[in-house]
Amino acid sequence: EYSREELIKAVSEQMPAQRWQHTVGVMGSSIKLAERYGADVQQAELAAILHDVAKYWPVKRMEAVIKDNNLSKDLLFYDKPLWHAEVGAYVAEHDYGVTDTEVLDAIRYHTSGRIGMTLLDKVVCLADYIEPGRDYPGVDRIRSLAEISLEQGLIAGIDSTINLLISRGQIIYPLTVFARNDLIKQME
Numbered sequence: 001e002y003s004r005e006e007l008i009k010a011v012s013e014q015m016p017a018q019r020w021q022h023t024v025g026v027m028g029s030s031i032k033l034a035e036r037y038g039a040d041v042q043q044a045e046l047a048a049i050l051h052d053v054a055k056y057w058p059v060k061r062m063e064a065v066i067k068d069n070n071l072s073k074d075l076l077f078y079d080k081p082l083w084h085a086e087v088g089a090y091v092a093e094h095d096y097g098v099t100d101t102e103v104l105d106a107i108r109y110h111t112s113g114r115i116g117m118t119l120l121d122k123v124v125c126l127a128d129y130i131e132p133g134r135d136y137p138g139v140d141r142i143r144s145l146a147e148i149s150l151e152q153g154l155i156a157g158i159d160s161t162i163n164l165l166i167s168r169g170q171i172i173y174p175l176t177v178f179a180r181n182d183l184i185k186q187m188e
């Protein structure tokens with residue numbers, strides 16, 4: 001099995017340097033959010049290390065994993081940038097020996113979110129939006145909200161993604177909308 005250091009080395013070799021820098025940022029932000037909101041810091045860091053492990057896999061290779069292992073079939077109908085999350089969870093389990101299903105779910109849902117997001121899901125998904133290397137319109141507002149509320153930060157992050165998809169005329173993955181609605185319900 002992989003030690004923390006071995007895992008970091010192996011995963012970093014799966015991606016270009018700038019994507020690894022993003023991952024290091026997500027590790028730091030996940031740890032901070034976990035400490036602030038009471039999630040397990042070790043689970044948060046492990047999920048962060050692996051969350052984008054499949055990001056640079058060839059589309060054909062991701063497609064094969066989805067088809068051969070009966071991962072969410074309708075994923076194939078939606079945008080390819082969504083695929084690396086589900087494939088990443090599969091890879092974390094089968095190639096890196098992660099057995100913690102909470103960590104695997106946090107990886108699986110880090111892009112879309114889901115209904116009933118766990119504390120760990122929220123931490124990793126929000127960390128992905130606000131890590132220090134991120135620079136997109138509105139990121140500073142999401143960073144500020146993240147200090148007040150995990151849910152408010154996430155809703156703002158998901159809103160920015162949905163707005164981006166709409167501005168480009170792209171399809172929205174229904175789970176993203178369900179995740180947003182559920183987070184708003186949780187705020188009431």
Ligand code: DGI
Nearest residue numbers: 052079081082110111112128161171172173176
């Ligand atoms: O992998 P990262 O770049 O770190 O971030 P991510 O895993 O949140 O992926 C974001 C990309 O996914 C971004 O380019 C938008 C794209 N995407 C495409 N369709 C959807 C989508 N993201 C969400 N949440 N929902 C979609 O329907």
Ligand code: FE
Nearest residue numbers: 051052110111
């Ligand atoms: Fe990602």
Ligand code: FE
Nearest residue numbers: 110111125128
């Ligand atoms: Fe994300």
Ligand code: FE
Nearest residue numbers: 026051052128
């Ligand atoms: Fe990421």
